[in-house]
Each structure stands twice: as structure tokens, then as C-alpha cells.
Amino acid sequence: MSAPSLPTSFCGIELAHPIVNGSGTFDAIAAQRAFGDALVEQFPFAAFVSKTVTVAPREGNPPPRLWELPAGLINSIGLPNKGLAGYLTHDLPELARLPVPLIVNVMGFTREEVAQLVTAFAERDEVAALELNVSCPNVETGTIMGSDPTETARLVERVRPLTQKPIVVKLTPNASDPGAVAEAAEAAGADGLSLINTIRGMALDPRTREPWLGAGTGGVSGATVRAVALAQVSDVAQRVSIPLIAMGGVQRGRDADDLLRAGATLVAVGTESFRDPAAGRRVAHELERLRRERTSSGAPTRA
Amino acid sequence: MSAPSLPTSFCGIELAHPIVNGSGTFDAIAAQRAFGDALVEQFPFAAFVSKTVTVAPREGNPPPRLWELPAGLINSIGLPNKGLAGYLTHDLPELARLPVPLIVNVMGFTREEVAQLVTAFAERDEVAALELNVSCPNVETGTIMGSDPTETARLVERVRPLTQKPIVVKLTPNASDPGAVAEAAEAAGADGLSLINTIRGMALDPRTREPWLGAGTGGVSGATVRAVALAQVSDVAQRVSIPLIAMGGVQRGRDADDLLRAGATLVAVGTESFRDPAAGRRVAHELERLRRERTSSGAPTRA
Amino acid sequence: MTAAVCTDDGRRTLAPPQRRRAAVLERRTYGSYVVLRVADPDGPPPRPGQFAMLAAAERWGGGDGERPFLPRAFSVARVPAPGEAEFLLEDVGPGTNRLCELDAGDDVWLLSPLGIGFAASESDLDGRRPLLVGGGVGTAPLAILQDELGDAAGAPLLGFRDAPHAEGAAYLRDARVATDDGSVGHHGRVTELLVEELDRDAHAQVYACGPPPMLEAVRALCAARGVPAQLALESGMACGFGACFGCVVPTKTGYVRLCVDGPVLDADQLETALVPGAGH
Amino acid sequence: MTAAVCTDDGRRTLAPPQRRRAAVLERRTYGSYVVLRVADPDGPPPRPGQFAMLAAAERWGGGDGERPFLPRAFSVARVPAPGEAEFLLEDVGPGTNRLCELDAGDDVWLLSPLGIGFAASESDLDGRRPLLVGGGVGTAPLAILQDELGDAAGAPLLGFRDAPHAEGAAYLRDARVATDDGSVGHHGRVTELLVEELDRDAHAQVYACGPPPMLEAVRALCAARGVPAQLALESGMACGFGACFGCVVPTKTGYVRLCVDGPVLDADQLETALVPGAGH
Numbered sequence A, B: 001m002s003a004p005s006l007p008t009s010f011c012g013i014e015l016a017h018p019i020v021n022g023s024g025t026f027d028a029i030a031a032q033r034a035f036g037d038a039l040v041e042q043f044p045f046a047a048f049v050s051k052t053v054t055v056a057p058r059e060g061n062p063p064p065r066l067w068e069l070p071a072g073l074i075n076s077i078g079l080p081n082k083g084l085a086g087y088l089t090h091d092l093p094e095l096a097r098l099p100v101p102l103i104v105n106v107m108g109f110t111r112e113e114v115a116q117l118v119t120a121f122a123e124r125d126e127v128a129a130l131e132l133n134v135s136c137p138n139v140e141t142g143t144i145m146g147s148d149p150t151e152t153a154r155l156v157e158r159v160r161p162l163t164q165k166p167i168v169v170k171l172t173p174n175a176s177d178p179g180a181v182a183e184a185a186e187a188a189g190a191d192g193l194s195l196i197n198t199i200r201g202m203a204l205d206p207r208t209r210e211p212w213l214g215a216g217t218g219g220v221s222g223a224t225v226r227a228v229a230l231a232q233v234s235d236v237a238q239r240v241s242i243p244l245i246a247m248g249g250v251q252r253g254r255d256a257d258d259l260l261r262a263g264a265t266l267v268a269v270g271t272e273s274f275r276d277p278a279a280g281r282r283v284a285h286e287l288e289r290l291r292r293e294r295t296s297s298g299a300p301t302r303a
Numbered sequence C, D: 001m002t003a004a005v006c007t008d009d010g011r012r013t014l015a016p017p018q019r020r021r022a023a024v025l026e027r028r029t030y031g032s033y034v035v036l037r038v039a040d041p042d043g044p045p046p047r048p049g050q051f052a053m054l055a056a057a058e059r060w061g062g063g064d065g066e067r068p069f070l071p072r073a074f075s076v077a078r079v080p081a082p083g084e085a086e087f088l089l090e091d092v093g094p095g096t097n098r099l100c101e102l103d104a105g106d107d108v109w110l111l112s113p114l115g116i117g118f119a120a121s122e123s124d125l126d127g128r129r130p131l132l133v134g135g136g137v138g139t140a141p142l143a144i145l146q147d148e149l150g151d152a153a154g155a156p157l158l159g160f161r162d163a164p165h166a167e168g169a170a171y172l173r174d175a176r177v178a179t180d181d182g183s184v185g186h187h188g189r190v191t192e193l194l195v196e197e198l199d200r201d202a203h204a205q206v207y208a209c210g211p212p213p214m215l216e217a218v219r220a221l222c223a224a225r226g227v228p229a230q231l232a233l234e235s236g237m238a239c240g241f242g243a244c245f246g247c248v249v250p251t252k253t254g255y256v257r258l259c260v261d262g263p264v265l266d267a268d269q270l271e272t273a274l275v276p277g278a279g280h
């Protein structure tokens, strides 16, 4: 099958099609260990979004880290990563060899940590854009940085001057009004937004009756969050004019098409990649086919 | 099969077991038209929670009102009801004949409307408790009454003196921190809390690519919200000491048991009743069996 | 079989208040349609026009997109013997697809009979001749109605898309058929047959079931000629017993829940039979 | 069949980077276990100890509680012929239940071969005799390992709960069996057979797969005697190729992803083989 072709531009980055991966749902380095060069030759995504990088290395949460849901998953991975220095030394050179642009996702526990991360990547040509994961609590104020418009704005204002690269803010769905946070991020200078991150969820061990996940609670993803994602993307798209990377439960071309229809520019595939590493490419192909059918049947593609 | 027996007390109301219905997911009057006296003889719930009553009658939202999800449902029913006067005249006398206590769910678009509703039911002996649906926007401030702790507190403070009946506040899951709203409601005098209401969701018509639901967006319920419900119930239970009615995706005794384990006193069955009108009774029976097995196997029932 | 309690002027047999598990006894096909014959010893006898909520007892869900999750509504198509029921199905989506896969020996979940059926007693007819008009899978409730009316019912008028669908006509007795593509019977719409019949003798009572555009044509036609018509409508249902308020259709007096106030409605209750979100 | 590329000292055959649809050729049972033989013409030959992620191609999901949603991990149990693979399954939940229902003619989704297999070349063995120790369904990867080692592998030591499970021993050649209830073979634990063997001749290399308590007993036993052991572990997996970071197990040097750094680990990498959230 030929490579999907639906040329798309996002924050000035030119992509072959609008399908990328969700941060933390695809490890291109590990996948190369499992699949070899074949992975790179038929890379499933038009850009690669790397797993969240923090300043200090993290082991992640104690296992078990996964709980299967009806049509979904709770994870409590806990952002394991090699830390900024380890990422720059070990991961960045390998990811730079991928055939697609690289978006680096970063998270800090204080604004200054985020600033440090943004500064470190500002001068790296290998990096096309930065995504800020703001789903962690602000250790100073106690609020979740990304659920409060004011906190989000202060963070974006702090880091915006530190790089010329596009800054994408990844919103949390666990907010009373994600649209208000989106507006605040845009006003503070964000170039794009991505949503949705996982929704807080929990499960009990059927035998012990204690929380199953090592960390107690985790984040829900997969088909089960699709309708919530579409509602939030639709709302945010109507309230900002910067481009969106939309995600949440995308399994088929039609799901991606729904999110694009709701106003997104790119669509990320997350959990569905766990069911098939080639899911991103399949979704892009299905989207291409949908577009072709719609164009040839003369139906309107966008109202 | 004999009636399930798991005697439970909630805000001073004695119930045969802890399973009730979610507001708006069972119409005991319509069900009697479909099933006759047999429904009342084997009533599926230990208390009946009626659909939201508003001051003025409402037709509800334009159809279509339903969209099926993987393991769930989006509804945009829009609170159709006969209004306070119609409810008092037509519904209350019929519901008073049910063999179980009656909890009336009310919603107002202003605090004064809620006060009017609470006052109207304060003197009605047929009514065991009131549930306040605070998921609507405050028309004065624009915020959703139930997603803001301050708004919720002001509402509860306003209506608390108007009745001696227990007041249960039904929290919305579409809040950054439902636990904070719960604490505010408790401090303001609420006797109990119920959660979760539906989560905002959306779907597109596969043919027209326009929103499927007549109202554009709706609320997600069913198995698909179960993990989110458990996380919120667990969090709220740790932050308040008033009793909880927990709901969200309960299909089996084990799901109810999970919510009780997380700290709830009662559990409501909503969407699952659509798959089987006797679901509440079955869940209660399954719960009874689980309890019996656990007692006889000597395993701890509560840490 | 339980003693049936009937309300709403004999148009509603009450259902037992829980879903029951029932065995599929037989699966037949009529061209594009599947007929499931189901053992239902505990089910009270349905009135023509009443419906059931059905779900496969095993592996409901899990198809493309993990649907179906909720049960689906189907007219009781026939009561071939006491304690049995038949359903006529068309595979149009994940729920009907799963049900059409069932075969003898499989089980279904059944909540039945639900809703208000056709008013078709002698006093309802009041001397008018019953005229049965069906489109596509809307044929289903006309079979049980034809069985009940016996010889009083003339030839049912049935419209189908094409020949494979028109094989569904064999499920009824003596049907006159119209097909969109002319492959069987009259080339054209079933409403053209209805016009013919009404031209011949307008002292009729019409009973119709079919896709919204057909029902709307029947409604307009009968309204224009002052012929009383009862329409069995469809809308998206979650529960089937009035619990969810999801199945409303607009009538002249506001929204009504089709599952408890229908599915059979008097045509003159409606401004239009083109209800939102129904049909395919 | 594609030319197999092998990395990690020959212990990892690379997998094609997408799941593929494969036909079930045969379903056999060995007491409590089901063996599925699958056509896999495009699959490169797996190394013993590697695994596959499997899902039924139809009606995955939809069972009790609408699970399974994700694929499930299974050791490749045997390559009975080039372009084929066998899996040995025990029905313990919704995913294995659905897979155990499959029969000849059904299809599965397959992502394979994954992970790092056993180090069992002559240089790995370095003169030690290979000793295969399995518990329950952990028997699976020992079959393909036995096939590869040929006569070098002595009698595998297999432990089972009871007689119906012990029938699984017939899947391997010449196994010595222990059962918890004494119904077949040695009455007791398989580790008692292992102690016997090591007492006789400790110059061995142990390859073990089974439930966590058994693996932990093997680990402790071998550590105490200085016998090298390789353990094929289990943990809950979502993806199988390093994408989700969900399958980690604690080792002396921190968490490792069992799907890309295992499932076979050197026993001396571990403080304990009792990993959280695995097993039943």
C-alpha cells in the first residue's frame, strides 16, 4: 500500500497527513528493537510525539500499571523517563533519525522546571515543536496547572519567550471548563493546543478489594473516552483560533474525521496503537479513502 | 426469588437494601403502564428517585436524544417534566403509592427557583428526601452551579433552612475538583451527596457530519463511565463524612460493591435499567450473594 | 403462559417486568430478511403492533466499534403458536447484524410485549374495511395483524426496494407488491397501490408501517381523503418502557414517548411522520 | 515466509510491524488446555520463549463486562511446520475464553514474534545440561525449547494442579509430572523434582516458566545452589512492543519492560519473581 497522502500544515510544520501519535503511547526506540527497520520504512505517523520528559529521571509508578475497561484502559504509568540529560544523550539522537518531524513533550513540577526544559530544546534543530504536558499539580499552589486558566496562562507567558519553536499546550480533560483554559493558553502565546489527555479513573482488585493500580488511580483512554474527547475538541475549536491536535479513542478513519470535522488540524492515535502498531497508518489510509469518497460523491467536506 | 435483604440506613431513612435508581433513568409511572402491578410487587429499588422537577414545565430537547457508545450512551433528554405544579398534582400522588421511600430530584435556574422547589416539597410527607441537581448553569453568574465550590455552597446555604428533610446534592463530574465541591456542600449543610451525573459528550451523524443529538451535546453514562465514577466517589468519600449515593456504570453486584467499598452508602443503577427493568433488583441480589460469600469465606469486608 | 392483562382499550398486553431468556427455535430467511422463531412460554400473548426489546444473550457488543450495548426494538411479527413469537429482521447495523447471526439453539434476551398496538377490533373498525400497508421491514407487524383480522383484511399492500427484499412479501398471505425497481409486481411506490385501493373504495381503515417517507406519504394521502390511518412508527429507543425519554416523536400536542404512547399512533396526531433520527 | 532478522544474540526474531490476520487450522485439547494451530505464512520463525499478542478477529469484546478490548500475550508453544505456530491456552478470563472458543476456520489477529527468548545455544549452555521446568500453562514455551534442544534436553519437569491439567504434559515429550493433589506422578511440587535433579547433577542450566510462586521457588533454589536459571515471566501487557510502559517488573537495576526486555530474564537480575499484578 502506498503511503497515505493528505498534506497538512501544523504551526508551520509540513506533514504528509494529519495522523500523529499521542505522547506516551508509542516508543519509537523500543518499537525499532521489536520490528527493526521495517518500522521506519512504513512509519505509522506523520510526526512523532515523544513521551513526556521531565528534568530529573523518573522510574514511574509501581506496577500494576494497567487495568482494562470495556472498550478502554486505565493506566498509571507515572511518566518514567531518563530525565532531560538522559533524553538529550540517548533518545534525541535516535529519534532524530526518524523519517518524520519530532515533537517533544515536556512536563515540569514548577514553572522554572518547564522553563529549563523549554530552554534546553530551544536550540535543538532535531526538534520541530514542543508540547507542554500541564496535567501535573503545581507544587507551589497545589492546583493542577492545566485545570486553571490563570495557572496555565502564567506558565505559557513564562516559557513563550524562551524559544522560537511552536509551543503546543496539552490540556487536561479533568477541568470544569477546558475551553476557558484553552482561551487563556492562546492569549498567553501558545501556538497550538492538544487534547484530550486521559480522564481520571480507578479500579479495585477483584480479590483484595484494594485499588488495583500501584498508584491507586490512573487515566482512562481508548474508545471509551471518544465522545468526551469530541465534545471538548468541538468546544475548544469554537473558542480559539490556534490549531488543535485532537485525540481520545480514535480507532478508525471515521473517528479521526469526526475530530477534524469538529475543528482539529491533526489527530493523534493513542491506545489503538496498543492493539496494532500500524494503527496510525491504517487510520490515515481510512481517512484518505473517506475524503476521496466524499469528494467524488460531491458531499460537502466542511460546512 | 425472595426480596433482597441488606438493611441500610441513609440520612435516617431505613431501606431494605442499598440499591436505588438514578434520577431520570426510571419512570415508575410509565413502567406501571407497561408492566402493571407486577412492577410494584417486585419493585427493583429500595427507594425511588424521581426525574428532575423544575418550576416551569419543560418539553425537553429536540430528538434525536440518544446515541449509543461502546458500552454506554449519550443522552440529551433536556429534563422534560410537568413542572412543579404538574408534578404535585399528577405525579406525586402516584409515586406516593410505591412501596419504597421517595426522593425528589429538583433543579432551578436560579437559587430562588431552587428555594421555591425545596419549600414546595418541605411539607409533603410523601417525600423522604430531596436531591438537588446542580448541573445547570447559574443564569446570574454564568458558571455551572455544581462545578464551583462557592456557588454550590451559596445554594445549599440558601435552601438548607427551608426544610427538615435531608438534602442530597448531586455533583457534576464535569468539574476540576469534585472533591472540593463536595467539601463545600458538606460545610454548607448538605446531608448527603450523590455522584456521578453524566459526563459531557458528543457524536456526529455519520451521514450529515453534523452533531447527531438534537441539542448538539449530551451526557455520557453507562459502563463506559464506571472507572471515572469510582475514582470520583473514592476521592469524595475521603474528603467528606456525610453519606454518598454513588452511581455511574453499575451493571453487576460487583460494580455496586466496588462503589460501596470506595465509601458510598447507597448505589444507584441508571443506564443498566434500560437493558433490563429488573436490573436494580438483580444487582441487589448479586450484592447480597457477594456479601454472603465473603462473610462465609472469612475474607475482610471492609479494611 | 401467564394470564394476559390487557389495558389501553385492549391494545396493550402488559409485559412481565424483567427481561427473560428465550431460545431461538428456528431461523428462516425471506430474501433479504431473517425470521427468528423464539420460544416464549412465559410471555403473555402480544397485541398486533406491540414490540419487544431484543438482545443476543451471548456476545452482545464486541462488533465493529464495540456496539451494540443496548437492546433493540422489534415488532412482534407473528405468534405462530401459543408460547412462541416470531420476529422479522433486516440487518442494517451492529445490533440487527448480531441478531441475524443467531440460529436454533442460541438464546435471546426478550422484554415483551411493549407499547400500544393497533386498534383493530370490530368496534374500532366500525364497518370500515381494514387496509394493511407496509414498506420494507415494516411488513413485520402487519403479519400478526393479518392473522388477527383473518378474512376481514383484504390483500396487504407491500412496497420493497427490489426483488430480494420483495421476497419478504411471502411472509404474509396474498400480498400485492410494489417494487422501486419494478422487478416484482407494480413498478413504483406502494402508496400508488393505496391510491388505487382508496379510489376503488374509500370506506377503509388504514394500518401502516414502514420507513418515515412512506408513512408520511400515507399520512398525507389519508388526511387529504379523510381516511382514518394508524401508523406504527420507529424512533431510536434505549429502554422500550418509558424510562429514558429518548424515543420521543413530535405530535400536535407535543412530544410523546413512542415506546409507551406508541409505537402505533393515529395519523391525525401527527403534523408529519418524518421523525428525526429514525430509519436508515 | 520472510527472511528472519534476529537480534539480541540470536534471541529475538524481529516481528513485522503490524498485526496480521491468521487462520486457525486446528483446535485440540489436552485436558484443561486448548491448543490452537495457526497458519502464519508471513511470520518469521520465532525463537523459543518469544511470544505473540493475539486477539480473535471477530467479536473480540462483548463478553461479560464488554471485555476483552486489548490483545493478550501468549508464548509461541511450538512451530509444528514452517509457516505455522501453535499456542497452548488456559481459559482464565474473557480474553482466553474467547480465544479458547475459536476453531478451525476462524481467524485471529497476531503480532509476533515479540520479546527476547531463552539463551539456549551451545555457547550459552557452555557444557551445562538444560533442565526445563514448567508449571501449569507455563509449559507452553518449553515445548518449542524442547524441540530446539532436541536430545540435549532431558525430561522436562512439569507441575500441575490436578489430573485434568496434568494432561497438558502430553504436549511435551517424556515429561516428569508432579501434581498438587497427587493424582498423577509425584505428589507435590515440581520444585521437589527439580531438587532431586540438581542433587543428582547440579551442572545444569535451568529454563523455567510458570506461576509466580513457582518461579520464585525456582529462583531461590537455583540462587542457593549457584545454578544459572532463566525465567520466562508474565505481567499484564497492553501492547507487547514497548509502547505503553505498562508491563514493567522490578529488577535489581530498576523496572524493565517485560515485553521488550523479557519475557525471559536471568534469574539473578531479580530480587524476586513474585511480580505484582501477574497470574491468577
Ligand SMILES: Cc1cc2nc3c(=O)[nH]c(=O)nc-3n(C[C@H](O)[C@H](O)[C@H](O)COP(=O)(O)OP(=O)(O)OC[C@H]3O[C@@H](n4cnc5c(N)ncnc54)[C@H](O)[C@@H]3O)c2cc1C
Pocket (backbone or CB within 6 Å): B066, B067, B068, B069, C051, C068, C072, C073, C074, C075, C076, C077, C087, C088, C089, C090, C091, C092, C093, C094, C095, C096, C097, C137, C140, C141, C233, C234, C235, C236, C237, C263, C277, C278, C279, C280
Ligand atoms: C417499535 C419499533 C419496531 C421495530 N420493528 C422492527 C422489525 O420488526 N424489524 C426490524 O428489522 N427492525 C425493526 N425496528 C428497527 C430496529 O429497531 C432497528 O433497525 C435497529 O434498532 C437497528 O439497530 P442496529 O444496531 O442494527 O443499527 P444501528 O447502528 O443502531 O443503526 C440504525 C440507525 O440508528 C442510527 N444510529 C447509527 N449509529 C447510532 C448510534 N451509535 N447511536 C444511536 N443511533 C445510531 C442511524 O440512524 C442508523 O441508521 C423497529 C424499531 C422500533 C422502534
Ligand SMILES: Cc1cc2nc3c(=O)[nH]c(=O)nc-3n(C[C@H](O)[C@H](O)[C@H](O)COP(=O)(O)OP(=O)(O)OC[C@H]3O[C@@H](n4cnc5c(N)ncnc54)[C@H](O)[C@@H]3O)c2cc1C
Pocket (backbone or CB within 6 Å): A066, A067, A068, A069, D051, D068, D072, D073, D074, D075, D076, D077, D087, D088, D089, D090, D091, D092, D093, D094, D095, D096, D097, D137, D140, D141, D233, D234, D235, D236, D237, D263, D277, D278, D279, D280
Ligand atoms: C509473555 C507472556 C506469555 C504468556 N503465555 C501464555 C500462554 O502460552 N498460555 C496462556 O494460557 N497464557 C499465557 N500468558 C497469560 C495470558 O496472557 C493471560 O492468561 C491472559 O492475558 C488473560 O486474559 P483474560 O482476558 O483471559 O483474563 P483477565 O481477565 O485479563 O485475567 C487475567 C488476570 O488479569 C488480571 N485482571 C483481571 N481483570 C483485569 C482488568 N480488567 N484489567 C487488567 N487486568 C485484569 C487479574 O490478575 C487476572 O487474574 C502469557 C502472558 C505473558 C505476559
Ligand SMILES: Cc1cc2nc3c(=O)[nH]c(=O)nc-3n(C[C@H](O)[C@H](O)[C@H](O)COP(=O)(O)O)c2cc1C
Pocket (backbone or CB within 6 Å): A021, A022, A023, A024, A025, A051, A052, A073, A075, A077, A079, A105, A133, A170, A195, A196, A197, A198, A220, A221, A222, A223, A225, A247, A248, A249, A250, A268, A269, A270, A271, A272, D244, D245
Ligand atoms: C499508557 C499511556 C501513557 C501515556 N503517557 C503520556 C505521557 O507520557 N504524556 C502525555 O502527555 N500523555 C500521555 N498519555 C495520554 C495520551 O497521549 C492521550 O492523550 C490519551 O491516551 C488519549 O488518547 P487515546 O484514547 O487515543 O489513547 C498516555 C496515555 C496512555 C494510554
Ligand SMILES: Cc1cc2nc3c(=O)[nH]c(=O)nc-3n(C[C@H](O)[C@H](O)[C@H](O)COP(=O)(O)O)c2cc1C
Pocket (backbone or CB within 6 Å): B021, B022, B023, B024, B025, B051, B052, B073, B075, B077, B079, B105, B133, B170, B195, B196, B197, B198, B221, B222, B223, B225, B247, B248, B249, B250, B268, B269, B270, B271, B272, C244, C245
Ligand atoms: C437518559 C438519562 C436521563 C437522565 N436524567 C437525569 C435527570 O433528570 N436528573 C438527574 O439528576 N440525572 C439524570 N441522569 C443521570 C443519572 O441519574 C446518573 O447520574 C447517570 O446516568 C450515571 O449513572 P449510570 O451510568 O448508571 O446511568 C440521567 C441519565 C440518563 C442516562
Ligand code: FES
Pocket (backbone or CB within 6 Å): C236, C237, C238, C239, C240, C241, C242, C243, C244, C245, C246, C247, C248, C257, C258, C259, C260
Ligand atoms: S425508549 Fe426509553 S422512554 Fe421510550
Ligand code: FES
Pocket (backbone or CB within 6 Å): D236, D237, D238, D239, D240, D241, D242, D243, D244, D245, D246, D247, D248, D257, D258, D259, D260
Ligand atoms: S506491554 Fe506495553 S510496554 Fe510492554
